[in-house]
Amino acid sequence: MDRRQITAELEQPGASELLVERPVVRLAYTGTDGFPRVIPIGFLWTRGLVVVCTATTSPKVAALSARPEVALTLDVGDTPADAKALLIRGSATLDTVDGIPDEYLKAAAKNLAPEDLAEFETQVRTMYAQMVRISIEPTWARYFDFGAGRMPRFLEEMADAAAATSGDALHRG
Numbered sequence: 001m002d003r004r005q006i007t008a009e010l011e012q013p014g015a016s017e018l019l020v021e022r023p024v025v026r027l028a029y030t031g032t033d034g035f036p037r038v039i040p041i042g043f044l045w046t047r048g049l050v051v052v053c054t055a056t057t058s059p060k061v062a063a064l065s066a067r068p069e070v071a072l073t074l075d076v077g078d079t080p081a082d083a084k085a086l087l088i089r090g091s092a093t094l095d096t097v098d099g100i101p102d103e104y105l106k107a108a109a110k111n112l113a114p115e116d117l118a119e120f121e122t123q124v125r126t127m128y129a130q131m132v133r134i135s136i137e138p139t140w141a142r143y144f145d146f147g148a149g150r151m152p153r154f155l156e157e158m159a160d161a162a163a164a165t166s167g168d169a170l171h172r173g
């Protein structure tokens with residue numbers, strides 16, 4: 001997928017809302033034992049990157065250092081009519097930083113009341129001397145809005161084929 005196509009998917013109104021408003025993304029990666037992992041994690045969408053932060057001792061740091069390929073999912077909706085999903089694949093870059101990355105605090109702010117943010121920041125500053133900033137650059141993206149008919153291509157093709165078949169049956173009868 002080229003950069004223009006990726007940007008077009010990520011800039012779909014529903015996709016950009018998920019990136020800005022959702023507090024948690026599901027991050028999939030391959031663990032050091034070779035088995036897949038999917039974890040919920042707070043994130044920030046900034047400068048065309050999905051940024052997550054973690055402890056330097058987190059198992060995902062070793063796993064992503066060895067195999068940086070990841071997949072991400074952001075989704076909402078409980079019924080097919082209101083289901084929306086943004087799927088992203090990309091490559092993770094890890095940077096160990098002293099203290100707390102700004103992105104970590106901005107991501108936390110999506111989940112916390114403003115009056116609770118200062119206390120949270122004080123607590124995390126006492127816990128972490130360093131953190132790992134994981135920046136994920138999208139290399140592929142797809143946005144689905146099932147209620148609006150923006151579905152996976154294979155489902156669109158099946159629906160078109162079914163419509164054509166039932167249309168042929170009506171014309172023959």
